[in-house]
Amino acid sequence: MSSDTCAYDYYDEVITTPLYLLLEKYPLSADYLANHRLHGIDLSKTLTDALTDEDIDALEEFGLDVDGLVLHFCKFLEAFTLSQTCDLGKIHSLTIIGGMDKSGVPENVSLTLHPGEIVSIVGPTGSGKSRLLEDIECMAQKDTPTMRQILINGLAPDDERRFDTGGKLVAQLSQTMNFVVDLTVREFLEMHAKSRMVSNVEEVVKRSFICANSLAGEKFTPDTKVTQLSGGQSRALMIADTALMSASPIILIDEIENAGIDRKEAIKLLAGNEKIILMSTHDPLLALRADRRIVIKNGGISKILVTSDEERESLDKIEKIDRVLLNLRNSLRRGDVISKDSVCEIKEESNEQL
Amino acid sequence: MKLITVAGPPSSGKTSVILKTIAALGLPKRSVGVVKFDSLTSFDNVRYSENDVPVQTGFAGKICPDHFFVTNIEGAISWGKRKNLSMLITESAGLCNRCSPYIKGILSVCVIDNLSGVNTPRKIGPMLKYADIVVVTKGDIVSQAEREVFAFNIKEVNSNAKVIFVNGITGQGTFILAKYFSEVPEVDTLKDRTLKFTMPAAICSYCTGETRIGDYYQLGMLKKMEYGD
Numbered sequence: 001m002s003s004d005t006c007a008y009d010y011y012d013e014v015i016t017t018p019l020y021l022l023l024e025k026y027p028l029s030a031d032y033l034a035n036h037r038l039h040g041i042d043l044s045k046t047l048t049d050a051l052t053d054e055d056i057d058a059l060e061e062f063g064l065d066v067d068g069l070v071l072h073f074c075k076f077l078e079a080f081t082l083s084q085t086c087d088l089g090k091i092h093s094l095t096i097i098g099g100m101d102k103s104g105v106p107e108n109v110s111l112t113l114h115p116g117e118i119v120s121i122v123g124p125t126g127s128g129k130s131r132l133l134e135d136i137e138c139m140a141q142k143d144t145p146t147m148r149q150i151l152i153n154g155l156a157p158d159d160e161r162r163f164d165t166g167g168k169l170v171a172q173l174s175q176t177m178n179f180v181v182d183l184t185v186r187e188f189l190e191m192h193a194k195s196r197m198v199s200n201v202e203e204v205v206k207r208s209f210i211c212a213n214s215l216a217g218e219k220f221t222p223d224t225k226v227t228q229l230s231g232g233q234s235r236a237l238m239i240a241d242t243a244l245m246s247a248s249p250i251i252l253i254d255e256i257e258n259a260g261i262d263r264k265e266a267i268k269l270l271a272g273n274e275k276i277i278l279m280s281t282h283d284p285l286l287a288l289r290a291d292r293r294i295v296i297k298n299g300g301i302s303k304i305l306v307t308s309d310e311e312r313e314s315l316d317k318i319e320k321i322d323r324v325l326l327n328l329r330n331s332l333r334r335g336d337v338i339s340k341d342s343v344c345e346i347k348e349e350s351n352e353q354l
Numbered sequence: 355m356k357l358i359t360v361a362g363p364p365s366s367g368k369t370s371v372i373l374k375t376i377a378a379l380g381l382p383k384r385s386v387g388v389v390k391f392d393s394l395t396s397f398d399n400v401r402y403s404e405n406d407v408p409v410q411t412g413f414a415g416k417i418c419p420d421h422f423f424v425t426n427i428e429g430a431i432s433w434g435k436r437k438n439l440s441m442l443i444t445e446s447a448g449l450c451n452r453c454s455p456y457i458k459g460i461l462s463v464c465v466i467d468n469l470s471g472v473n474t475p476r477k478i479g480p481m482l483k484y485a486d487i488v489v490v491t492k493g494d495i496v497s498q499a500e501r502e503v504f505a506f507n508i509k510e511v512n513s514n515a516k517v518i519f520v521n522g523i524t525g526q527g528t529f530i531l532a533k534y535f536s537e538v539p540e541v542d543t544l545k546d547r548t549l550k551f552t553m554p555a556a557i558c559s560y561c562t563g564e565t566r567i568g569d570y571y572q573l574g575m576l577k578k579m580e581y582g583d
Contacts, residue, residue: 079513
């Protein structure tokens with residue numbers, strides 16, 4: 001809770017500084033003025049001097065008078081400078097201490113994850129994957145139905161931290177997500193960068209764009225509307241944007257197997273950006289790339305498997321199969337005729353296996 | 355009895371959020387009740403009844419919905435007490451983006467959905483600005499970036515609010531919301547309490563049933579637009 005005493009820190013500055021200087025120092029002030037229909041205000045004056053009688057009448061509709069506006073503006077400045085400095089703090093580790101499944105059987109597990117690590121989650125639909133996610137999101141302290149406990153950096157977070165981070169701990173990416181804003185790719189990335197208050201907007205936007213394009217099967221331009229992107233392009237943009245711009249230290253990826261993007265690169269990108277990645281998937285190519293996988297059954301963690309050497313060896317073969325399929329897909333896209341040769345090699349190999 | 359007021363644009367997910375939060379509260383059956391203030395029709399009472407939640411519905415009809423809310427809220431308290439509720443939640447649809455049915459000292463929750471566009475928080479006004487908690491729904495179908503920008507735009511309008519993302523279908527996020535609900539102080543009466551924001555001025559000739567158009571018929575409190583060239 002921000003107290004009024006802190007807002008007063010900005011009080012003297014706000015009443016003595018001409019608006020154009022305030023806007024230079026705190027660019028977000030422009031939004032504040034626009035939100036209160038004050039975008040046409042005389043910027044060479046201070047806020048209180050610049051207000052016309054008409055502006056003051058209009059303020060009433062926002063439930064503010066001149067003094068109220070100044071204080072409210074100070075609070076606004078305080079809120080946004082504060083969130084810049086004490087975002088989430090650095091997360092070095094996330095620990096899940098088991099509770100119990102739906103039948104009350106203890107989970108008997110303790111799992112610690114570090115940034116850059118990838119863990120896959122497997123289990124049938126409705127087995128309790130989203131419950132696990134929610135426990136992480138609200139940093140459960142043996143007070144959710146599963147009785148699990150979540151530790152951050154080895155410690156139980158205090159209540160304030162638990163409830164103030166609301167929604168910021170876990171970023172989510174899933175097959176069912178869409179873009180709804182009517183903006184171009186560039187505008188979209190700029191908007192996100194602005195809300196993250198990054199100082200070098202142009203550079204971050206450029207990096208995210210290049211990155212998204214390298215993941216996408218089919219390339220797109222920065223002037224494409226985000227709503228016109230194909231499924232694969234959308235997913236690529238979401239992944240690049242989440243990896244490079246999201247505030248969340250933990251990312252949950254839900255079923256992105258058929259997305260038409262370079263999955264291997266996408267996962268590498270996310271892990272490379274010091275994120276903890278939880279990946280709910282049944283795609284062997286992705287699941288086996290994780291270091292460990294959590295098996296969920298009946299609402300509980302039934303076991304945690306470490307990816308074995310044998311599984312890793314199989315991964316090479318699976319990649320080969322995948323590459324054959326990818327080539328076939330590309331041939332179809334080019335309008336080629338699929339020859340017998342392009343599939344038979346793998347076919348024989350898989351027969352041997354059987 | 356604890357009292358919580360929930361407001362939000364039509365179809366933003368208020369009923370789903372309330373139902374899932376009631377489930378997350380884990381209080382005895384029929385001890386949490388809902389009073390729904392709507393304007394013309396509502397089908398939500400069916401959903402509440404199906405979930406065994408005691409419910410009353412009131413229709414503002416030709417009365418301004420927020421005036422209707424404030425003149426009936428004390429009756430809601432009496433009903434809740436008669437029903438021996440331990441918690442009463444009021445649900446009202448914000449219709450003109452001008453008002454907020456919020457009372458000082460009573461937990462005020464605003465429900466808005468991600469699909470309504472990233473700039474919506476900047477347009478909603480007092481209903482959002484005076485809320486203690488802003489619940490954002492339908493986040494599961496938009497991109498992470500849009501969720502983040504949406505939350506940021508909420509913070510720009512109401513920097514004191516707690517922003518909570520709730521999935522109205524799975525109930526994800528209601529755990530924290532329920533925690534806030536269960537922490538509100540008990541109220542016995544609302545007499546002499548005040549609203550957080552003034553109700554709209556509704557004293558022109560059209561308020562009293564005038565339908566004809568023209569300067570001659572426009573009496574009372576009026577506001578004329580200034581058009582550009």
